[in-house]
Amino acid sequence: MLTRSLPGGTWTLGDLTVTRFGYGAMQLAGPWVMGPPADPDGALAVLREVVALGITHIDTSDAYGPHVTNRLIRAALHPYPEGLRLVTKVGATRDRQGGWPPAREPAQLRRAVHENLENLGVGVLDLVNLRLGDAEGPRPGSLAEPFGALVTLQRQGLIRHLGVSNVTAEQVAEAQSIAPVVCVQNRYNLAYRRDDALIDRLAGQGVAYVPYFPLGGFSPLQSAALSAVAARRDATPMSVALAWLLQRSPNILLIPGTSSVAHLRENVAGAGLTLSADDLTALDEIGR
């Protein structure tokens, strides 16, 4: 697969090399990440374009749909091209109202890992993130029991690498005291910078930081400073937001979501923008 032409180059998660420009598959399910997409063929086309562009990192979860996104990935891309890495997460399920209740008991995690294996059609999962907290963000508390349950599944050969998601810095440290952690996936973008110190610490340790909602998620990033930099650079705000993340730290991996082939191409093309010192100063004001 192509990797060199993508903005940001590559990063190695454990022993798995991925393009820093990845793809977040959550938006492929139906409205509010429930049920099938309105345009299933369009969703399959986006996934095929992801691979055609040389992206080797797809972020997913069986909670999306539920099960919808993983099955779309399998339908579009199985048998998977060599080098494509599918990163999933466990720790939450879905209720009838579209909520995300926790599912962190060891038996629930074991079941979730087996469901991911089946829905993705693989014998081993490349990387599993333990997702904690809730929709409002991380919640303090020990992760020893659920993380230990995933370590057991890893030792059984069902998982290559482990990560944590929606966590505090203390929970990251606790997980690292139990087993190697190759990535942390938390909410972060130009306007939401609670993890600045954590990102720098992880960079020093060679651990990836994967911001979710890199473009603002369900509420697209909007700011006068962002619009001004975008206008000055003749770029879209989305391109500037993604380029900023790539320049923010070498351990940041992008997983922007889109259900549109055109947006996907636009984002890949735009993320390669080199922001100047003046641009960075102006953009820094947004998150302060």
Ligand SMILES: NC(=O)c1ccc[n+]([C@@H]2O[C@H](COP(=O)([O-])OP(=O)(O)OC[C@H]3O[C@@H](n4cnc5c(N)ncnc54)[C@H](OP(=O)(O)O)[C@@H]3O)[C@@H](O)[C@H]2O)c1
């Ligand atoms: N660990 C967790 O708890 C957690 C939580 C949330 C998300 N995630 C992961 O993070 C990934 C990224 O999050 P996200 O997809 O929710 O948010 P996002 O990447 O911040 O933003 C996605 C939104 O931006 C729009 N968009 C993308 N490119 C665009 C463009 N060029 N022009 C205009 N609009 C554009 C998309 O609409 P279109 O479809 O119209 O392009 C979509 O509505 C998810 O896919 C998921 O894998 C993880």
